[in-house]
Amino acid sequence: MPEPVGLRTAYAGSLNESNIGEVVKVCGWVNRIREHGEHLVFVDIRDYTGVVQCVIPRTENLHPEWVVQITGTVARRPEGTENDQLASGQIELHDPTVRILAQAEPIPFSLDDRVELDEATRLRYRYVDLRRSRMQRNLRLRSLVNAAIRRSMEEQGFVEIETPLLWTPTPEGAREFLVPSRTQPQNFYVLPQSPQIAKQLLMVAGFDRYYQIARCLRDEDLRADRQFEFTQLDLEASFVTQDDIHEFISHAIHTVVAAVSPGTTINIGKLTWREAMSRYGSDKPDRRFGAELNDVTGIFSNTSVKALSAKSVQAMVSPIALSRARLDELVERAKTLGAKGLLWLRVETTDGGLVLNSPVSKFLTDTEQHQLIDAVRANVGDTILMVADDWERAVAVLGQIRLGLGKQLASDDILDFFWVVDFPLFEGLDEFGTPISAHHPFTMPNEEDFALLDSDPLSVRSQSYDLVLNGWELGSGSIRIHESSIQSKVFQVLGIDEETARSRFGFLLDAFKYGAPPHGGFAFGIDRLSALLAGEENIRELIAFPKTQSGSDLMTGAPKQVAIEALAQLGLRPTAHAKD
């Protein structure tokens, strides 16, 4: 804690037996008042470091949350009245002089962390909510994360460079926030969804190792782990391989973890995308619990069960016991996720060994049943869940089911970081049969797969990679294309003709003509990383002034209508669409 200056000579939480006898000035908020009559009143003064108890021998006119300066003598508490729960619990302030710095109305809710509050109320009075120790802890932890990241980047020779918030529209990817130009009516800037292109230009400029703790803005629907604006560690480096990028990030992650949870050891593993999908049905699997998927397609290649006649059959053992009602819910959930259904089979025992009890079991041969039990290593009492579809859908749906069932088993004490590598370059076809970029169109294909760009583009792997922590995608990156011949080829596969490419990314393509080094980079979300390190399930708990799911700021009332004149100045006018 910093050296006390100004109106204070000590912080409340810093005082202990070593200060006995000193006259100190503490400043803060009245946390709690315990009145025992005219001659004995306890007042707890709170600052961000903690609380200290003051003994006030006469009734001062004080109320909770008033802001005060207390001048008093640090004294040992009478024997038997110490409070071991408090850092300052062995001492108290005597003979205080109370100076009221600000009065306060009763606050709208308790600051006690034990009370779960409605989030809308918290957000409306966010400045009060932020006084709670949970929020103080979270935002201060986030500050430590930022500091550790900067330290790591500087140690590794990265240079911090700011890039514009007023950027140019790039029609691919996330929806962008538009900013109308006053000086050039009818024209727009956008707020960047990431500094992607800017940082590549910095590589052309020879900065070699760039980083930025960058705000990114995306006008997409909000979730527990998504806000309109979020913060990333954004970095890019030249003359490096994928492994080098992983090392840079690994250094940063280790520095952060050492800063916020000293003593915790972490190991950043690696999975291929195909392995992640086939074992967990997700490209950001939560590996803190088992229940892996099993490919049982072969067992049912000659099945008479129509629901199992599919390109792929995936099976898993439920990690928890399931009631019949719960199974019915799961079947519905599988359907909403796009599967035709979900088969469940209970493993039971008879004289002859293990049997399956299920609506479909009588249509399964003994061989199929036993092979299935063996394949998923099921025991008596287990429930086997199966989805049959094409491979992508089967693993994805069962992966979602797996996550829903296993999440409650995942321990908060584990930090399971790992890389997912070898993503496909394209993630499918659009309605015209043209491949869609999985990452962005500047992602370098895996050199071994160049030949497949024409013949089988969907199986081309890319040099892109994600970093995953406890089932959350922390971030992603790639080695970029820096040769125009490869870039042209990828644009061609993506169906982006030369004219379109020029109009969208002309300045980048131009820049690359003037000597572009091989380069690649990464970005990870600091909101998400901090949330997971804080044990929070929601990034709003790590953001001082977040928006609601519908994009409102309940404290300020934003977004708001503006005067017609303000619109006119921007060359805009309201349409019938606008609300009153």
Added chain:
RNA sequence: GGACCCGUGGUGCAGCUCGGAGUGCACGCCGGCCUGUCAAGCCGGAGGUCGCGGGUUCAAAUCCCGUCGGGUCCGCCA
């Protein structure tokens, strides 16, 4: 665009199935008592358009429809 959950004094909840006077619990607030508490204790008091609108009914917090706000998720997030 869609699914589900929530909305009751300042706060957190119960009441809602099975309609019968806004009834209850805890915290906070105001007043009184109280010389060792620390979520102090005891006594008393104030405080409510049951989110809003409509419908059913003799009667609606409760049942029905709509709507608004908050949350979780699907779509979306190169």
